[in-house]
Amino acid sequence: xxxLVAFPILLPFVLIxxxxxxxxxxxxxxxxxxxxxxxxxxxxxxxxxxxxQGVVVLxxxxxxxxxxxxxxxxxxxxxxxxxxxxILLSLAVYAPRFLPGEISITRFFQLFFALAMGLNGAFITxxxxxxxxxxxxxxxxSFVLITMGRTKDQLEGGIKYLALNLVGSxxxxxxxxxLYAKTGTLNMAHLAIILRDDCQAITMNTTAILFFMAFGxxxxxxxxxxxxxxxxxxxxxxxxxxxxxxxxxVGVYAFIRFFTLFFVQDPRFWHPLLLIIAGLTMVAGGxxxxxxxxxxxxxxxxxxxQIGYMIMGLGIFTPLAIAGSVFFxxxxxxxxxxxxxxxxMINKARGTFELKEVGGLFRQSPLMAVLFIIPAFALAGVPPxxxxxxxxxxxxxxxxxxxxxxxxxxxxxxxLTLYSMIKIWNEAFMKVQPANxxxxxxxxxxxxxxxxxxxxxxxISLLMGVFAVYLFDYTLEAANQLLNPDLYIxxxxxxxxxx
Amino acid sequence: xxxxxxxxxxxxxxxxxxIFAVLALFRGHNYPGGGFIGGLMAGLALLYDxxxxxxxxxxxxxxxxxxxxxAGGLAAVLLSFLPSVVGGKELMTGMWISIPLPxxxxxxxxTPFLFDTGVFFIVIGVTLVFVFSLTQKDKxx
Numbered sequence: 219x220x221x222l223v224a225f226p227i228l229l230p231f232v233l234i235x236x237x238x239x240x241x242x243x244x245x246x247x248x249x250x251x252x253x254x255x256x257x258x259x260x261x262x263x264x265x266x267x268x269x270x271q272g273v274v275v276l277x278x279x280x281x282x283x284x285x286x287x288x289x290x291x292x293x294x295x296x297x298x299x300x301x302x303x304x305i306l307l308s309l310a311v312y313a314p315r316f317l318p319g320e321i322s323i324t325r326f327f328q329l330f331f332a333l334a335m336g337l338n339g340a341f342i343t344x345x346x347x348x349x350x351x352x353x354x355x356x357x358x359x360s361f362v363l364i365t366m367g368r369t370k371d372q373l374e375g376g377i378k379y380l381a382l383n384l385v386g387s388x389x390x391x392x393x394x395x396x397l398y399a400k401t402g403t404l405n406m407a408h409l410a411i412i413l414r415d416d417c418q419a420i421t422m423n424t425t426a427i428l429f430f431m432a433f434g435x436x437x438x439x440x441x442x443x444x445x446x447x448x449x450x451x452x453x454x455x456x457x458x459x460x461x462x463x464x465x466x467x468v469g470v471y472a473f474i475r476f477f478t479l480f481f482v483q484d485p486r487f488w489h490p491l492l493l494i495i496a497g498l499t500m501v502a503g504g505x506x507x508x509x510x511x512x513x514x515x516x517x518x519x520x521x522x523x524q525i526g527y528m529i530m531g532l533g534i535f536t537p538l539a540i541a542g543s544v545f546f547x548x549x550x551x552x553x554x555x556x557x558x559x560x561x562x563m564i565n566k567a568r569g570t571f572e573l574k575e576v577g578g579l580f581r582q583s584p585l586m587a588v589l590f591i592i593p594a595f596a597l598a599g600v601p602p603x604x605x606x607x608x609x610x611x612x613x614x615x616x617x618x619x620x621x622x623x624x625x626x627x628x629x630x631x632x633x634l635t636l637y638s639m640i641k642i643w644n645e646a647f648m649k650v651q652p653a654n655x656x657x658x659x660x661x662x663x664x665x666x667x668x669x670x671x672x673x674x675x676x677x678i679s680l681l682m683g684v685f686a687v688y689l690f691d692y693t694l695e696a697a698n699q700l701l702n703p704d705l706y707i708x709x710x711x712x713x714x715x716x717x
Numbered sequence: 718x719x720x721x722x723x724x725x726x727x728x729x730x731x732x733x734x735x736i737f738a739v740l741a742l743f744r745g746h747n748y749p750g751g752g753f754i755g756g757l758m759a760g761l762a763l764l765y766d767x768x769x770x771x772x773x774x775x776x777x778x779x780x781x782x783x784x785x786x787x788a789g790g791l792a793a794v795l796l797s798f799l800p801s802v803v804g805g806k807e808l809m810t811g812m813w814i815s816i817p818l819p820x821x822x823x824x825x826x827x828t829p830f831l832f833d834t835g836v837f838f839i840v841i842g843v844t845l846v847f848v849f850s851l852t853q854k855d856k857x858x
Binding site for chain 2: 221224228231232234235238239276277278279280368369370373
């Protein structure tokens with residue numbers, strides 16, 4: 219039964235082989251749809267197993283914990299797997315309808331599943347070096363995805379993306395090397411055993427700062443986020459939405475995992491640093507989003523702003539705050555992807571992403587307006603949508619713990635979010651269409667297949683808000699597991715080979 | 718480039734490199750070598766060929782697209798997981814069978830070798846994709 223843990227990696231792997239063999243475009247869409255649906259079911263099964271057992275462990279190749287590679291699924295991993303699978307499923311429906319003719323759907327889905335494999339691998343691995351490998355899998359497949367349209371600006375964006383992320387990978391590798399030299403292990407549970415009661419906190423900070431830089435680049439934190447706005451607006455909207463929901467969140471996941479499991483020796487240094495960086499990230503991203511008038515650029519800067527909230531919870535470091543971080547990450551993955559999906563629909567209707575050139579969409583398609591307003595208000599934090607509860611938990615945790623500065627920054631940044639969302643709403647939907655070359659395009663209402671993914675994700679945003687109590691219970695459970703990792707360590711360390 | 722010397726030399730060097738590639742693949746489990754190095758050597762042989770001749774000639778001679786090599790290699794890697802699943806062991810556990818030889822030590826064949834063979838073909842496929850796309854004229858809009 220525990221062998222199921224490896225399947226979120228194996229299933230995309232099988233699908234890549236299948237898509238390399240059956241290259242017919244017509245079939246590829248269905249294979250991807252069936253594959254992502256299976257992945258979602260699999261993630262639910264794993265989530266159910268985690269609810270039964272607490273932590274599910276697979277020792278690859280029968281090598282016991284510190285020697286082999288361990289795959290571990292706990293509450294945090296399982297929740298991330300489920301939400302990532304939801305996004306992958308909705309994009310498998312969306313992609314064939316929005317990819318331009320020159321990008322082969324088969325090739326897109328091969329790389330799509332390579333990205334999915336890296337993503338799932340990063341979520342379930344229990345080994346630092348293995349995490350690095352999955353990061354590289356994601357980096358390579360996403361670089362090819364960015365440059366798939368073969369335009370010059372995509373090449374430019376792609377090279378900036380690759381170069382800056384490789385710097386991050388180098389920091390990661392250097393950090394892993396130092397960690398191995400200091401402790402003699404890279405197994406996360408073993409590291410936790412060694413480092414949790416470490417008195418020599420200062421010597422560990424040099425290693426932790428390397429990981430901080432690496433994950434800061436991956437997660438697009440304040441002074442390290444420049445690759446994101448340089449690249450996210452260049453590829454096709456399907457690929458942008460794929461990245462928006464998933465890539466930076468893996469960095470956040472790694473942050474949460476590392477800084478709750480074993481880099482916990484020196485909280486008086488790390489927690490203020492995380493809070494300062496989180497606040498700066500929120501404000502910098504929010505301000506830049508407010509200044510732009512191109513939907514993809516607004517939304518890209520807005521991703522950065524939202525990363526700040528997730529790191530804020532980690533900086534406050536109470537069970538409630540960590541739960542808020544996890545809740546916020548899950549909510550943000552869904553809602554953020556959804557806003558990108560809707561901006562793709564706006565682009566399909568008008569032929570441009572420039573907000574100044576479009577307008578009048580509310581009159582032509584009220585449905586599209588509703589589809590936009592759900593994730594936009596969810597991101598801004600309007601009840602009863604998911605974002606309200608995510609922010610509420612974080613702000614409550616901040617006030618309870620006495621972190622008033624970061625809490626007020628978070629509240630003010632919400633205003634900036636609301637401003638940039640209302641800007642898109644006013645410009646694209648409410649304003650009269652300006653008389654330009656885009657006005658004469660014949661308007662075609664989005665077909666069911668085109669708006670269904672957005673409706674699906676919007677529905678989930680709404681349900682996450684309405685049934686926030688249940689989701690909050692799970693995220694709190696995840697936070698408790700993260701803050702008291704005894705079960706995690708024990709399950710990995712006792713072998714867990716099932717024999 | 719169209720040099721007769723290079724073309725004739727390439728015939729022998731290609732053969733030699735391929736032999737060494739397979740050798741490196743075989744000894745890889747216990748000694749330096751393995752699927753990756755072997756694959757690189759085999760890829761090098763084909764790269765040498767594409768210098769001596771035209772890339773499209775090499776493509777014709779191979780008879781199948783380099784993507785097929787990647788697919789085949791990945792499938793072999795996947796296949797190497799199967800014995801451990803069927804045998805009820807942890808996933809990716811190495812399983813061995815030994816074939817007695819008339820002289821000397823018995824010949825040991827295991828799933829790591831299948832895995833290595835998969836890597837071998839993936840590396841060849843990837844090298845060929847690189848070579849073919851670098852010798853082509855690519856357009857960026």
